[in-house]
Amino acid sequence: MSDAIVVGSGPGGSAVADVLTAAGWSVVIFEKGRNHLVDLDDPSRRRSDYSNDEIKFTVRHFLGPDPLLEPRTFRQRETDGDRVFVGDVNNLPSTVGGGGVHADGKLPRFREEDFRLRSEHGPIDDTALADWPVTYDELEPFYADAERLIGVAGDAGANPYAAPRSGPYPMPPGAPMYGATLSADAAERLGYHPYAAPTGANSVPYDGRPACNNCGFCAFYGCPIHAKGDPVAPLQRALLTGRAELRPETFVSKLNVTNGAATGVDYVDANGSTHVETARVVVLAAGAIETPRLLMLSGFEHPLIGRHLMCHFQTIVMGGLRQRVHPHRGRSVTHVHDDHLVADRPSQRAAREAGLPWFRGGMVEHCGPGGPIQEAKIYPWGETHTRSMRTSTFRDRMWGFTMQGEDMPQAANRVDLDRRVRDVRGFPVARVTYDSHLFERAASAHYGPRLAAVLDEIGAEWTVTTTSPDAAFPYGGFISPVPNSKHVMGTTRMGTDPSTSVVDPYGRVHDAPNVVVADSSVFVTASGYGPTLTLVALARRAARALVD
Amino acid sequence: MARLFFSEDEYLVVAAACERLIPGAADALVADYIDGFLGAFAVDPPRIWAGGPFSGRHGGTPGFAGFMPLSRMDELAWRTRIEGSLGMREREFNGPVVGLQERYRDGLEALGTDFATVDADAQDARLRADEAFTDLLYEHACEGMYGAPEYGGNRDLTGWQAIGFGGDVQPRGYTDDEVSLP
Numbered sequence: 001m002s003d004a005i006v007v008g009s010g011p012g013g014s015a016v017a018d019v020l021t022a023a024g025w026s027v028v029i030f031e032k033g034r035n036h037l038v039d040l041d042d043p044s045r046r047r048s049d050y051s052n053d054e055i056k057f058t059v060r061h062f063l064g065p066d067p068l069l070e071p072r073t074f075r076q077r078e079t080d081g082d083r084v085f086v087g088d089v090n091n092l093p094s095t096v097g098g099g100g101v102h103a104d105g106k107l108p109r110f111r112e113e114d115f116r117l118r119s120e121h122g123p124i125d126d127t128a129l130a131d132w133p134v135t136y137d138e139l140e141p142f143y144a145d146a147e148r149l150i151g152v153a154g155d156a157g158a159n160p161y162a163a164p165r166s167g168p169y170p171m172p173p174g175a176p177m178y179g180a181t182l183s184a185d186a187a188e189r190l191g192y193h194p195y196a197a198p199t200g201a202n203s204v205p206y207d208g209r210p211a212c213n214n215c216g217f218c219a220f221y222g223c224p225i226h227a228k229g230d231p232v233a234p235l236q237r238a239l240l241t242g243r244a245e246l247r248p249e250t251f252v253s254k255l256n257v258t259n260g261a262a263t264g265v266d267y268v269d270a271n272g273s274t275h276v277e278t279a280r281v282v283v284l285a286a287g288a289i290e291t292p293r294l295l296m297l298s299g300f301e302h303p304l305i306g307r308h309l310m311c312h313f314q315t316i317v318m319g320g321l322r323q324r325v326h327p328h329r330g331r332s333v334t335h336v337h338d339d340h341l342v343a344d345r346p347s348q349r350a351a352r353e354a355g356l357p358w359f360r361g362g363m364v365e366h367c368g369p370g371g372p373i374q375e376a377k378i379y380p381w382g383e384t385h386t387r388s389m390r391t392s393t394f395r396d397r398m399w400g401f402t403m404q405g406e407d408m409p410q411a412a413n414r415v416d417l418d419r420r421v422r423d424v425r426g427f428p429v430a431r432v433t434y435d436s437h438l439f440e441r442a443a444s445a446h447y448g449p450r451l452a453a454v455l456d457e458i459g460a461e462w463t464v465t466t467t468s469p470d471a472a473f474p475y476g477g478f479i480s481p482v483p484n485s486k487h488v489m490g491t492t493r494m495g496t497d498p499s500t501s502v503v504d505p506y507g508r509v510h511d512a513p514n515v516v517v518a519d520s521s522v523f524v525t526a527s528g529y530g531p532t533l534t535l536v537a538l539a540r541r542a543a544r545a546l547v548d
Numbered sequence: 549m550a551r552l553f554f555s556e557d558e559y560l561v562v563a564a565a566c567e568r569l570i571p572g573a574a575d576a577l578v579a580d581y582i583d584g585f586l587g588a589f590a591v592d593p594p595r596i597w598a599g600g601p602f603s604g605r606h607g608g609t610p611g612f613a614g615f616m617p618l619s620r621m622d623e624l625a626w627r628t629r630i631e632g633s634l635g636m637r638e639r640e641f642n643g644p645v646v647g648l649q650e651r652y653r654d655g656l657e658a659l660g661t662d663f664a665t666v667d668a669d670a671q672d673a674r675l676r677a678d679e680a681f682t683d684l685l686y687e688h689a690c691e692g693m694y695g696a697p698e699y700g701g702n703r704d705l706t707g708w709q710a711i712g713f714g715g716d717v718q719p720r721g722y723t724d725d726e727v728s729l730p
Binding site for chain 2: 051385
């Protein structure tokens with residue numbers, strides 16, 4: 001029997017395994033995907049499977065999961081019937097390192113008000129908006145710890161809205177992308193406050209890993225030179241203690257619980273055989289869709305498990321520029337701004353006109369498009385194809401913004417088990433029911449034109465605004481009724497009252513306190529920031545509470 | 549490259565069709581990309597994922613040249629996608645799957661064995677007559693034209709050179725000036 005089982009080797013699970021093993025605990029880490037990150041025979045060495053290969057990473061599911069083997073199902077609302085779509089539903093990578101591997105590593109902190117929106121701004125109808133049971137001040141030391149652990153590059157003084165910090169970023173920012181220099185200058189001229197994105201990509205050699213060399217294959221790719229702050233550092237540290245064992249290609253199918261305490265898990269190994277593993281503590285870090293699925297597969301019955309799924313409502317505004325901006329060079333995103341998360345008079349008026357007491361948008365990423373294969377598929381085939389690719393309207397001459405709009409926690413937005421569709425191992429898959437709230441749609445409608453105005457200021461010849469999700473698009477594409485953010489949150493929300501929350505402020509499941517959730521499932525609200533740094537900080541805090 | 553899936557006649561139809569979809573595709577050997585994908589399991593390791601971390605074009609050892617071994621699960625997924633479920637229980641846990649090989653055999657038959665010999669307008673008319681297959685073919689043609697040449701297409705980097713794209717660039721990367729300046 002080990003001290004702890006950790007389900008999932010992504011940023012949350014790795015952060016926990018590092019704390020537990022450092023405190024002398026023995027840990028078994030289960031990961032259902034393959035290992036392409038660390039040499040398990042010699043954990044001081046990293047693997048060399050990642051590459052600048054658009055086919056492998058964006059077409060052929062190299063980081064998993066393969067939607068044929070592990071589909072999810074989707075519907076917007078219950079009245080749609082059992083499901084409308086089967087396939088990739090906001091899939092995060094299923095591989096050692098989890099979501100940290102494919103992310104381009106934007107790692108912002110939340111701000112103070114993100115933890116107490118309800119008391120600061122008031123309730124929103126038809127939502128479960130609530131304050132967090134944790135404050136920014138309580139979390140600050142864990143944010144600092146998480147930034148050092150992952151290796152975050154940033155500029156502490158650059159964002160006027162930022163919450164107070166106990167120290168500088170571990171590294172200075174890396175080279176700004178050319179497109180971002182244009183959009184940041186234009187945004188400043190219009191009164192916004194862009195700043196160097198806090199990024200988990202090394203700007204200088206850090207923690208035994210090299211500096212990023214700007215190859216551009218960042219978002220959706222593993223880093224070939226391990227300059228990215230995927231969870232390689234905490235995983236290696238945990239494994240090098242000799243007290244952690246990482247088991248890739250093993251699927252945890254059930255938590256075994258007796259009298260309100262977990263005794264361990266059932267798992268299916270790479271050959272399809274089922275086994276039992278026992279431990280004193282079980283940590284769930286499988287992500288905000290798979291974690292509630294596992295709890296439901298295990299017979300947990302708390303009515304809020306799976307509810308309040310949040311994904312961020314993305315507003316994507318792109319513009320066509322006369323000049324080429326080579327968006328394939330650099331770290332995918334080097335500038336962001338927070339202005340659309342801060343209420344001003346026009347936004348307050350727009351909220352009232354929409355029938356809302358208030359709204360907020362989200363952090364705005366200054367960003368370019370994807371690679372040439374993705375671009376080519378946009379253009380029509382035929383004689384015009386080559387000219388379209390040479391002109392490159394939708395790649396080399398395109399630049400814009402993605403706003404990660406805060407979406408409200410709604411009880412109807414949820415993960416549950418599909419009654420018919422199975423995964424390759426025979427278990428019911430997660431079904432997602434998700435529809436947007438007026439809150440995020442109204443904020444998007446307000447801020448979208450303001451972002452387009454920044455592109456006009458650069459001299460864009462055209463701009464186009466889309467959102468994800470967008471119910472007007474057909475299923476199956478990049479933009480569809482299925483949200484595509486990868487920022488899944490909220491399905492085992494934390495709180496002090498077991499009737500309104502699934503886990504306590506340290507991630508312990510109310511119904512079985514030796515089960516700890518250490519991923520973004522515990523989020524009470526979505527904020528307008530990417531969830532990774534906050535979920536790592538919460539996971540570090542939860543792990544410290546276990547060992548102290 | 550020796551054919552892994554298409555017959556010689558089928559190959560000629562695919563090559564001619566891809567050339568209509570993307571001018572230059574024939575010279576870039578886009579049909580070889582598709583042949584290598586549909587015949588991925590004719591070789592070992594299967595031609596699904598090229599290795600890493602570097603191609604060798606910008607230094608380092610050419611890891612793209614070899615393909616990566618698949619796990620049992622990976623093989624199940626890709627064989628199902630390419631070959632179809634073929635009535636096998638382990639491939640039909642959510643029902644039958646029509647494989648890409650079958651879609652190509654049917655699609656090419658509809659284009660006609662004389663496709664390569666008819667004039668451009670007739671070729672385009674036949675491509676427009678079967679939109680679902682042409683969409684599939686176009687997706688693969690884009691991958692073959694603008695993907696890494698180790699997958700069989702983009703011969704001599706013609707796809708990337710035509711659009712001024714540097715392709716994979718590790719371990720050289722880009723300098724800060726190349727990132728930040730026009």
